[in-house]
Structure formats: C-alpha cells, structure tokens
Amino acid sequence: MENNILKGKKGIIFGALDNSSIAWKTAESVYNEGGEFVLTNAPVSIRMGSINELAEKTKSDVVPADATSLEDLENLINVATEKFGKLDFILHSIGMSVNVRKGREYTDLNYDWLTKGWDVSAVSFHKLMQSLFKLDAMNQWGSIVALTYIAAQRAFPNYNDMADNKAYLESIARSFGYFFGKDKKVRVNTISQSPTLTTAGKGVAGLDGFLNYADKMSPLGNATAKECADYTVSLFSDYTRKVTLQNLFHDGGFSNVGVSQEVIDAISSKS
Numbered sequence: 516m517e518n519n520i521l522k523g524k525k526g527i528i529f530g531a532l533d534n535s536s537i538a539w540k541t542a543e544s545v546y547n548e549g550g551e552f553v554l555t556n557a558p559v560s561i562r563m564g565s566i567n568e569l570a571e572k573t574k575s576d577v578v579p580a581d582a583t584s585l586e587d588l589e590n591l592i593n594v595a596t597e598k599f600g601k602l603d604f605i606l607h608s609i610g611m612s613v614n615v616r617k618g619r620e621y622t623d624l625n626y627d628w629l630t631k632g633w634d635v636s637a638v639s640f641h642k643l644m645q646s647l648f649k650l651d652a653m654n655q656w657g658s659i660v661a662l663t664y665i666a667a668q669r670a671f672p673n674y675n676d677m678a679d680n681k682a683y684l685e686s687i688a689r690s691f692g693y694f695f696g697k698d699k700k701v702r703v704n705t706i707s708q709s710p711t712l713t714t715a716g717k718g719v720a721g722l723d724g725f726l727n728y729a730d731k732m733s734p735l736g737n738a739t740a741k742e743c744a745d746y747t748v749s750l751f752s753d754y755t756r757k758v759t760l761q762n763l764f765h766d767g768g769f770s771n772v773g774v775s776q777e778v779i780d781a782i783s784s785k786s
C-alpha cells in the first residue's frame with residue numbers, strides 16, 4: 516500500500532516512544548507515502564524510548580517537547596516551520612493518567628494526579644492547536660488528528676479517569692476544529708482506535724481479556740496499530756478534505772455491535 520499520497524506534505528508527529536507505539540507505526544506509514552516530518556516526544560520519553568532509531572529510519576529530526584508546555588510547543592513549531600515552511604499534518608498521539616499508573620481506583624481518585632492527567636492527555640491538544648493557530652503554522656487543507664478511545668462514550672471500568680480525559684479531548688477537537696475550519700480551512704478529527712498492545716495500552720488493568728473481548732465483539736476483529744497508521748495517512752491525504760469535527764471509529768465495527776455470537780457462546784458454555 517504505497518502510493519505516495521503524502522508526497523510534498525510536511526508535519527509533526529507526537530508520541531512515538533518505541534516500536535509498539537501507534538505514532539511509531541504512523542511515522543513509518545507516512546514516510547512510506549512520501550510525507551516528511553519532525554518527530555517529538557517529552558524529554559524523559561526520548562531518553563527512555565528508542566525514537567532516534569525511528570528518526571534514522573524515516574530521515575527525520577527529533578525535537579523534544581513536553582506537550583503541556585506552551586514554550587516547548589512554540590519552539591517545536593518554529594523549528595518545524597523553519598525547516599519545512601507551513602505544515603500539512605499533525606498527529607497528537609499522547610495519553611497518560613497518573614491515577615492509572617499508580618493503581619488508584621476511579622472511586623478514590625487523587626485530584627492532583629487527575630489534573631496532571633487531563634493536562635497531558637486532553638488540554639495539551641488545545642495548547643498545541645492554539646500554538647499552531649496563533650503562529651499561523653498550518654497550510655490550507657491541512658489535517659490535525661488526535662487518538663482517542665470509546666471509553667469517552669461508554670463505561671469501561673478499568674479505563675479510569677482516562678475515559679474523562681478522552682471525552683475532554685474529543686470535545687476540544689470539535690470546538691477548536693470549528694475555528695480551524697472557518698479561519699484556516701484546516702480539518703481536525705479524532706480517531707477512536709481499538710485496544711492495542713502498546714506501553715500506554717498495557718497500563719489498562721486486565722488488558723489481555725479486554726483485547727480478546729473487543730476482538731470477539733468486532734465483526735472485522737481489532738484494528739492493529741499499523742492499520743490505525745494507514746487510516747491516519749488517509750486523513751492526512753487530499754482524499755478526505757471535507758472530513759472535520761468527527762470522532763471516527765477505527766475499531767473493526769466494535770462501536771456499533773450490541774453483542775456477537777462468539778461472546779454469547781463464550782458466556783453460554785460457562786453457565
């Protein structure tokens with residue numbers, strides 16, 4: 516699937532930690548389709564992960580930025596636009612809950628940790644778009660994508676306060692997407708991805724059972740990180756210019772299934 520559909524397009528990709536990251540697969544797919552980009556992550560993640568390997572592979576520069584810091588974001592955007600001129604695509608692939616990391620139950624949240632989590636997972640998307648908007652850094656018909664999960668719409672007990680962060684993130688996409696569309700002709704969407712085995716994914720308690728359940732519920736099975744990357748490529752391309760303010764489910768059909776025969780059979784055989 517290499518058709519050079521991103522030839523000439525330039526952007527920024529946030530969130531490639533290691534080769535299981537959705538952002539890592541996206542960087543590879545964008546590169547294979549002819550796109551060029553700056554890679555970025557929080558300084559600590561750059562030290563702990565293997566982003567330099569990806570940078571070498573995709574012939575891209577790495578610019579550290581804590582996505583909650585306006586100063587870091589501005590510096591990153593300036594470096595990218597000095598290199599490329601105005602930008603065509605942005606991937607926000609960032610999520611973190613301190614409460615999830617430290618095993619705090621949803622009914623016993625630490626609110627300092629909650630605040631940190633929503634800043635990293637949701638408000639960072641507003642900070643990023645506001646910085647791009649003010650610096651007039653996006654080309655017309657550019658595309659901004661953030662990654663989310665269906666726990667924003669339905670109750671998933673183990674997803675904890677990340678569910679609320681994702682609801683906040685999706686709302687920011689719509690609210691800012693309105694202004695980005697009107698003023699700059701730029702589209703803003705979120706992709707609601709299947710559960711996926713990544714460092715962030717592994718933070719969700721009981722992930723294995725959860726992955727199996729989602730897979731059995733989805734007529735097409737769970738979507739992989741690579742498939743998510745390819746979907747993102749389509750949203751960065753000129754084939755989706757009028758798609759904006761959407762939360763797009765990329766989940767093998769999971770979101771519209773009530774129950775599948777496999778799940779009925781699994782439960783029936785135990786009773």
Ligand SMILES: NC(=O)c1ccc[n+]([C@@H]2O[C@H](COP(=O)([O-])OP(=O)(O)OC[C@H]3O[C@@H](n4cnc5c(N)ncnc54)[C@H](O)[C@@H]3O)[C@@H](O)[C@H]2O)c1
Nearest residue numbers: 530532536537560582609610662663710711713714715716
């Ligand atoms: N894995 C899943 O099951 C799944 C499902 C749906 C959506 N998502 C979403 O996909 C996105 C990517 O996650 P992933 O699964 O690839 O895991 P990942 O752990 O590989 O990526 C999360 C990234 O967020 C970065 N990050 C954390 N704090 C940051 C900060 N302050 N500044 C900049 N970057 C920071 C991390 O360094 C890491 O690279 C997240 O938004 C996640 O919620 C994941």
